[in-house]
Amino acid sequence: xxxxxxxxxxxxxxxxxxxxxxxxxxxxxxxxxxxxxxxxxxxxxxxxxxxxxxxxxxxxxxxxxxxxxxxxxxxxxxxxxxxxxxxxxxxxxxxxxxxxxxxxxxxxxxxxxxxxxxxxxxxxxxxxxxxxxxxxxxxxxxxxxxxx
Amino acid sequence: xxxxxxxxxxxxxxxxxxxxxxxxxxxxxxxxxxxxxxxxxxxxxxxxxxxxxxxxxxxxxxxxxxxxxxxxxxxxxxxxxxxxxxxxxxxxxxxxxxxxxxxxxxxxxxxxxxxxxxxxxxxxxxxxxxxxxxxxxxxxxxxxxxxxxxxxxxxxxxxxxxxxxxxxxxxxxxxxxxxxxxxxxxxxxxxxxxxxxxxxxxxxxxxxxxxxxxxxxxxxxxxxxxxxxxxxxxxxxxxxxxxxxxxxxxxxxxxxxxxxxxxxxxxxxxxxxxx
Numbered sequence: 001x002x003x004x005x006x007x008x009x010x011x012x013x014x015x016x017x018x019x020x021x022x023x024x025x026x027x028x029x030x031x032x033x034x035x036x037x038x039x040x041x042x043x044x045x046x047x048x049x050x051x052x053x054x055x056x057x058x059x060x061x062x063x064x065x066x067x068x069x070x071x072x073x074x075x076x077x078x079x080x081x082x083x084x085x086x087x088x089x090x091x092x093x094x095x096x097x098x099x100x101x102x103x104x105x106x107x108x109x110x111x112x113x114x115x116x117x118x119x120x121x122x123x124x125x126x127x128x129x130x131x132x133x134x135x136x137x138x139x140x141x142x143x144x145x146x147x148x
Numbered sequence: 149x150x151x152x153x154x155x156x157x158x159x160x161x162x163x164x165x166x167x168x169x170x171x172x173x174x175x176x177x178x179x180x181x182x183x184x185x186x187x188x189x190x191x192x193x194x195x196x197x198x199x200x201x202x203x204x205x206x207x208x209x210x211x212x213x214x215x216x217x218x219x220x221x222x223x224x225x226x227x228x229x230x231x232x233x234x235x236x237x238x239x240x241x242x243x244x245x246x247x248x249x250x251x252x253x254x255x256x257x258x259x260x261x262x263x264x265x266x267x268x269x270x271x272x273x274x275x276x277x278x279x280x281x282x283x284x285x286x287x288x289x290x291x292x293x294x295x296x297x298x299x300x301x302x303x304x305x306x307x308x309x310x311x312x313x314x315x316x317x318x319x320x321x322x323x324x325x326x327x328x329x330x331x332x333x334x335x336x337x338x339x340x341x342x343x344x345x346x347x348x349x350x351x352x353x354x355x356x357x358x359x360x361x362x363x364x365x366x367x368x369x370x371x372x373x374x375x376x377x378x379x380x381x382x383x384x385x386x387x388x389x390x391x392x393x394x395x396x397x398x399x400x401x402x403x404x405x406x407x408x409x410x411x412x413x414x415x416x417x418x419x420x421x422x423x
Contacts, residue, residue: 035154036166036238045240060239063198088162097158106166106238108156123240124163127275131163134240 017066024071028142035105040119042139046073052132059125073147075137083118083141117141149173150233151258155250157277159270163241165277167250170234173258176227183229184208187215194232203244207232210251213281214264221259230255245279252281271360278357295335299418302328302335306411310404318400322384325407326355329381332414333358339418355382374413377406 023029024044031042038045047053053070061068091099101107103114117138122131137145150172157165176191183191192208199207211218211230222228235247249266256263265282293301305328312321333355340362359378363369370378384395384403395403 034236036168036236039166039238056240063239091162093160096162097160100158100162100164104164106156106164106241107158121162124161124165124276125240125242131275132240 017068021069021071024073024147028139031139039104039106040114040116040136040138044073044137044139044142044145046135046137048133048135052126055126056132071147073145075145079141079144080118083137084116085118086114086116086120088119088121149258151254153250153254153257155246155253157246157249157266157268157279159268159277161270164238165241165243165246165268166238167242167246168234168236169232169250169254170236171230171232171254171258173228173230175222176229179227180229183231186212187219189227190215190218191227191229192231193229194235196232196235199232199235203247206244206247207235207251210248210281211255213248214252214255214261217261217264218255218259221261230258243277243279245277249279249281274360278360280357295339295418298331298335299415302332302411303415306408309407313400313404318395318397322395322400322403325404326381326384329378329407329410330355330358332411333362333378336414336417337361371413374410377409380406381410 028044032038033042047056050070057068057070088096088099097107101109102112105111117140119136121134121136123134124131126132150170153169153171155165155167155169179185180191180193183193186192186208190211192211194204194207218228237246249264249268252264252266255261267280267282268277270276271278305324309321309324309328312324337358355378359370359375359382363375381403384399
């Protein structure tokens with residue numbers, strides 16, 4: 001791997017259907033806003049590990065008829081470092097539910113924007129082993145995500 | 149009338165169960181032709197074909213838990229059909245057990261009664277939420293009598309179930325035996341002081357949850373042999389409750405054998421365990 005590639009950070013992103021793939025290959029809009037698809041707000045919800053993406057793909061495909069596919073993108077590490085960011089799992093246990101309730105549409109609300117451009121969050125679909133980690137990129141940084 | 153309801157469960161962890169339900173209910177003059185009967189007057193169907201039948205069991209269980217509240221609110225005496233139109237959820241964190249409290253909350257909103265007590269705690273070992281809805285039916289005797297007294301009733305109930313089985317009443321016999329196993333395990337937990345943790349905390353509803361509670365009591369856990377029978381009961385109990393897959397004779401006999409083994413062990417614990 002050459003030094004140029006080493007500077008890149010590769011992520012796998014699962015999207016629901018061809019329509020969403022086309023949307024992401026263009027300018028990304030309109031971003032979904034329904035709570036079950038965009039709980040941190042409009043943007044891209046992705047997986048860093050391909051195994052997470054593949055497992056999630058299998059799980060989702062069981063429930064929908066249309067073919068789902070995994071597409072990938074890259075984001076430069078120097079960009080990534082500059083995003084306002086938070087690892088939700090770094091919030092201490094006593095406060096994490098309060099944070100989720102306040103800043104995720106999956107919480108009990110009332111919802112307040114979190115103000116971050118990049119969030120990481122462990123998710124619950126995997127029953128064995130380490131949890132998969134969801135990576136959220138706010139729509140304002142979409143231009144820095146290179147889909148291919 | 150279509151009623152939309154959002155159920156949320158947030159614990160001390162970064163993931164959360166979120167289920168959005170859209171369902172309608174109608175009062176009918178005659179029982180519907182294609183629906184599952186949950187009570188004499190209560191029927192259920194689902195138009196959302198993306199939800200597997202085994203997951204719908206949790207939804208039906210949630211409705212069943214609050215069926216008395218629904219009946220109290222709808223005193224017309226007619227038949228009610230609840231029809232689910234759409235179930236939406238966050239797939240990253242979904243647990244099908246969440247459909248049980250979600251259904252109960254939907255019913256509370258649709259029929260205007262207070263939401264049932266729901267306990268959802270994140271279980272670090274299983275990496276899942278353990279969810280209970282406070283049962284409003286057949287819970288009174290378990291709470292007002294001592295475990296020893298309750299066990300006497302359970303043993304008598306088991307003999308009745310055995311008689312029903314001999315007479316060919318496979319469904320009623322196995323349903324009755326399943327309920328007795330649940331009560332017996334609750335009695336053991338109460339006897340050992342595992343429950344109630346707090347007067348306001350409801351007892352676990354499912355046999356599966358009870359087995360987990362007992363296995364973690366820090367005292368004598370359920371012996372492996374008994375645990376095997378308890379698991380068999382818990383696996384079949386939901387199917388039996390809703391008549392989704394009625395047992396054949398051999399299965400009913402095996403089920404009854406397992407129920408007898410679990411209740412016999414529970415009786416020994418209650419008679420001999422020191423507190």
